[in-house]
Each structure stands twice: as C-alpha cells, then as structure tokens.
Amino acid sequence: MKFIRNNSLSIVFLLLFVMAMAGQFFTGFAEYNRGRVEEGHQPIGYGAYVHSGHFIQATFENWESEFLQMALFVVLTIWLRQKGSSESKQCEGEEAVDREPDPKRKGAPWAVRKGGWILKLYKHSLTISLLLLFVLSFFAHFYGSLKDENDQLLQKGLPTESFSEYIIDSRFWFESFQNWQSEFLSVFAIVVLSIFLRQQGSPQSKPVDAPHAETGE
Numbered sequence: 532m533k534f535i536r537n538n539s540l541s542i543v544f545l546l547l548f549v550m551a552m553a554g555q556f557f558t559g560f561a562e563y564n565r566g567r568v569e570e571g572h573q574p575i576g577y578g579a580y581v582h583s584g585h586f587i588q589a590t591f592e593n594w595e596s597e598f599l600q601m602a603l604f605v606v607l608t609i610w611l612r613q614k615g616s617s618e619s620k621q622c623e624g625e626e627a628v629d630r631e632p633d634p635k636r637k638g639a640p641w642a643v644r645k646g647g648w649i650l651k652l653y654k655h656s657l658t659i660s661l662l663l664l665f666v667l668s669f670f671a672h673f674y675g676s677l678k679d680e681n682d683q684l685l686q687k688g689l690p691t692e693s694f695s696e697y698i699i700d701s702r703f704w705f706e707s708f709q710n711w712q713s714e715f716l717s718v719f720a721i722v723v724l725s726i727f728l729r730q731q732g733s734p735q736s737k738p739v740d741a742p743h744a745e746t747g748e
Contacts, residue, residue, distance in 0.1 A: 552590075559586055570686060584682055587675025588706070595668035596710035602661035604718055614746055615726035617737045621746045669707075676703050 535542065563585045564574035580586055613619040620626050632643045632650065642653035652659070680702060681691040697703055721735070727743055730736040734748055 555589065556580075556586065559589055572686060584675045584677070584679025588672060588679050589675075591668045591672035591675055592706045592710055595665060595672050595707065596714045598661050598665035598668055599711060600714035600718060602658060602665055605658050605661060612746070613722050613726070615743050616722045616746060617725040617735060617748045618722045619746055626747075672706070673698070673703060676706060 560577065560580045563580060563583065567574055575583070608619065611619075612622045614622050620628070632654070633639065634644045634646060636643075640653065642649050642656075677692065677694065677697045680697060680700070684691050692700065725736060728736075729739045729741075731739050737745055737748060
C-alpha cells in the first residue's frame, strides 16, 4: 500500500493511458473498417490494424506533439519568466534548480557522484530524453501517415507517394500543426490562468491566499 501511495500519480496516469489507448484502438478499428466497407473493401482484423498506417499515424501524431510541448516547456522555462505564474521561476534571483549539483549531497544520483562527461549529460538528460522521444514519434507519425496515404491511393488505383514527395505534403504537416497548436495553447492557458486562479492542494497552483504577482509555486 505504501508503494501505491508513493507512486499513485504515475500509476493513475498510466492506467488512464492504457484505457484511452484501448479506446482509441477499438474505436479507430471500427472507424477504419467502416470506411473500407463503404468503399467496397473487406474489413481487416485486429492484428492487421495494429500495423496499419491509420493506427500508427493517429497514435504517434499525438505523442509527437506532447513530447514537443514538454521539451520546449522544460527548455524555455530555464530563461523565460511569467510574473505571477506558478509555472515560472521567480523573475529575480536564482533558485535551487539553478545551482550546480553537489556530489556530496545525501542521496545524490550516481551520475552526480560520478562527475565528468556523465554529469554534463545528466544535467540535460530530461530535455535530451524528451527531444529524442519527439524525434522518434515524429518519424513514426510520418511513417504511419505515409503508409495510410499510400493505402488510400492504392485503393483508388492512383500512384503512391515517395518519402521525398510526402515530406512536403500538406496532409502530413496539417496533422502535425493541428496537434502542435493545441499543445502550445494548453501551456499558454496554464501559465496565464495560474496567475489569477487557484486550486487548493495542487502543486501546480500557488497557495490560495498568494498575491497574483507572486511568481512560482
């Protein structure tokens, strides 16, 4: 029970992810087969749908935008400020996250105690990981979108598109931008709304009695 209590936030979000992923798969499967039947083609099975461009594209275009949003938020909050926001560092002075790591600190991660290039890499490991996940998701999205586009073209008896042709195709970039803009809007909303609004008990909010101009959690 202690393990569940100490990890309840990640456990709940993991469960929500699994349920949403299952919902996406089964509704996407039904939608894809309905389109195939309407166009006079045979429906496909669950195994075939997992490998379909329709499922791959729909999954990774969303992951791509999420990892891009988080990577940019982590990086930009190093230097940029928003007075009064709980999502920003204070406008003046340095904070604990700005100081150099102390290898003698009790419980310091192995990379901190090791030092050298390992520490230099570890100091930026969160951003590197998020950017890597973004790049992987971007190419998986591209692969799925190209596969789905070519499947549709083949069903219509039209010539398929190559990698170089599709990388500048409006469909692919429309899929990306429609997700990116929503992620950037959500970050803008939490940054600005947290200046004036509160949620008691949440670490993403300032204390309820904190002045609007107070910056940081």
